[in-house]
Amino acid sequence: MEHIVVVGASLAGLRAVEAFRREGFAGRLTFVGAEPDEPYDRPPLSKAYLAGDADRSSLALRAQGYDELDVDLRLGQSAHSLDVSGRTVGVGDESVAFDGLVIATGAAPRRLPTQPDVAGVHTLRTIADSDAIGAWIEGDARLCVIGAGFIGAEVAATARSRNRAVTVLEALPQPMVRGVGPVIGEVLARLHRARGVDLRLGVGVDAIAGDSTVERVHLVDGSVVECDAVLVAIGAVPTTDWLEGSGLTVDNGVVCDASLHAAPGIVAAGDVCRWPNEQFDGEVMRIEHWTNAAEQGTHAARSLLAGDDAAPFATVPFVWSDQYDVKIQSAGRFSGEDRMEIVSGSVEEDRFVAIFERGGRISGVLGFSQPRRVIQYRRMIADHESFDAALAFAAENP
Numbered sequence: 333m334e335h336i337v338v339v340g341a342s343l344a345g346l347r348a349v350e351a352f353r354r355e356g357f358a359g360r361l362t363f364v365g366a367e368p369d370e371p372y373d374r375p376p377l378s379k380a381y382l383a384g385d386a387d388r389s390s391l392a393l394r395a396q397g398y399d400e401l402d403v404d405l406r407l408g409q410s411a412h413s414l415d416v417s418g419r420t421v422g423v424g425d426e427s428v429a430f431d432g433l434v435i436a437t438g439a440a441p442r443r444l445p446t447q448p449d450v451a452g453v454h455t456l457r458t459i460a461d462s463d464a465i466g467a468w469i470e471g472d473a474r475l476c477v478i479g480a481g482f483i484g485a486e487v488a489a490t491a492r493s494r495n496r497a498v499t500v501l502e503a504l505p506q507p508m509v510r511g512v513g514p515v516i517g518e519v520l521a522r523l524h525r526a527r528g529v530d531l532r533l534g535v536g537v538d539a540i541a542g543d544s545t546v547e548r549v550h551l552v553d554g555s556v557v558e559c560d561a562v563l564v565a566i567g568a569v570p571t572t573d574w575l576e577g578s579g580l581t582v583d584n585g586v587v588c589d590a591s592l593h594a595a596p597g598i599v600a601a602g603d604v605c606r607w608p609n610e611q612f613d614g615e616v617m618r619i620e621h622w623t624n625a626a627e628q629g630t631h632a633a634r635s636l637l638a639g640d641d642a643a644p645f646a647t648v649p650f651v652w653s654d655q656y657d658v659k660i661q662s663a664g665r666f667s668g669e670d671r672m673e674i675v676s677g678s679v680e681e682d683r684f685v686a687i688f689e690r691g692g693r694i695s696g697v698l699g700f701s702q703p704r705r706v707i708q709y710r711r712m713i714a715d716h717e718s719f720d721a722a723l724a725f726a727a728e729n730p
C-alpha cells in the first residue's frame with residue numbers, strides 16, 4: 333500500500349493517521365477535512381469552551397502539530413464522491429487516487445423539518461456554532477433548547493451556570509427516558525429544575541417564529557415560549573451524502589464488517605461507522621461518542637494495514653456528560669426497558685450507580701459522579717459477567 337487517504341479531519345480520522353505512522357506505514361498519507369481548523373475536541377463546545385472557561389487553543393487534539401506525522405493535511409476541502417472500483421476520491425476538481433481509504437466523516441446535527449433560517453436559531457457541532465451560541469449566552473439572551481439529550485442538557489447547564497433564563501422543550505415524558513428509563517429520567521429532570529431550568533416535558537414544537545431574528549417558539553399545545561435564541565438539539569445524522577452512488581452500503585451510517593471494513597481496502601471509523609460489535613453477540617451499532625471514535629480510528633487503521641487478517645473491533649461503549657457539578661458516565665448497552673438496579677449511592681443525592689441486565693448478564697452501567705465504580709462495572713460487562721455476579725460485587729462494594 334503506497335497511498336492512504338483519510339476523509340474527515342477530526343477525532344477518528346486523526347487517531348487513524350497517528351496509528352498508521354505508529355504501525356510503521358511509511359507511504360503517503362493524505363488527510364482531508366471540510367472544516368478550516370486543525371482537528372479539535374468537540375466535548376468542550378457545550379461545556380468549558382461555551383462557558384468561556386477554556387480558550388480556543390486548548391481545543392486542539394494534537395497540540396504538538398503535524399510535522400512528525402508527515403501528512404498532507406488538506407483543510408477546508410470536502411470529498412464529494414467516491415469511486416470504489418476506480419480507487420479514487422473526488423476532492424474539489426481533483427480525483428485523488430488511493431490504495432487505502434479511511435472514512436471518518438462523522439455526523440451532523442439533525443434539523444427540524446420546519447427549522448427557519450433566521451438569526452438566533454442554532455445547532456451545535458463546530459467551534460463556529462459554539463461561538464455563536466456563546467455570544468447569545470454572553471449577551472444575556474433568553475435561551476430555548478429543543479431536545480433534552482446530552483448536548484441540549486449540557487448547553488442548558490452551561491447557560492444556567494451563567495445565570496441565563498433557559499427553557500428546555502422535550503417531546504418525551506422524561507429526559508432520555510428511552511435510553512435510561514423513568515427512574516433516572518426523573519433524576520435528570522430534577523437536576524435541571526433544581527438549577528432553575530424551565531423544563532417542559534411531553535411537548536411538541538409546532539413552529540419557530542420571528543422576522544429576521546427568532547422571537548418565540550410555538551408549541552403544539554398552543555403555548556408559546558418567548559426567547560432570543562434557540563438551540564435545536566435533536567440528535568445527529570451520519571455524514572454519508574458524499575458516498576451516494578459509490579457502491580458502498582449506507583444505512584444509517586457506513587455499513588462495515590466486524591473489522592470495520594466497508595469494502596476491501598476501505599474502512600470506516602467514528603460516528604459515521606456501523607458495525608457488528610462482537611462484544612455484544614454481533615449487535616450492529618453506530619456510536620456517537622468520543623471514546624468510541626478515538627478507539628475505532630486506531631483500530632480502523634490497523635485493520636486497513638492487516639487486510640484479510642484484520643481483527644474484529646469489539647468494545648464496551650463508554651460515554652460521559654458533565655452537567656453542573658455532576659459527572660454522568662455510562663458504559664455498555666441498555667435501554668429504559670431493561671431491568672435496572674441502583675447498587676450504590678442514592679438518586680436523591682445525585683450520586684449513585686445503576687446497573688442494567690440483559691439475558692442474565694450485566695449489560696450496562698450508569699453512574700452519577702462515581703467514576704471508579706463505572707469503570708469497575710465496565711470491566712465486568714467486558715468479561716460477560718452474570719447480573720448476579722454484579723449484584724454480589726455491589727453487595728460487597730456499596
Ligand SMILES: Cc1cc2nc3c(=O)[nH]c(=O)nc-3n(C[C@H](O)[C@H](O)[C@H](O)COP(=O)(O)OP(=O)(O)OC[C@H]3O[C@@H](n4cnc5c(N)ncnc54)[C@H](O)[C@@H]3O)c2cc1C
Nearest residue numbers: 340342343344366374375410411438439602603620621622
Ligand atoms: C457539542 C458536543 C459535545 C460532545 N460531548 C461529548 C461528551 O461529553 N462525551 C462524549 O463521549 N462524546 C461527546 N461528543 C461526541 C464526540 O465529540 C463525537 O463522538 C466525536 O467528535 C466523533 O468523532 P468523529 O471523528 O467520528 O466525527 P466528527 O467529530 O463529527 O468529525 C467528522 C469530520 O469530518 C468532516 N467531514 C464531513 N464530511 C466531510 C467530507 N465529505 N469531506 C471532508 N471532511 C468531511 C467534518 O467537517 C468533521 O470535521 C460531543 C459532541 C458534540 C458536538
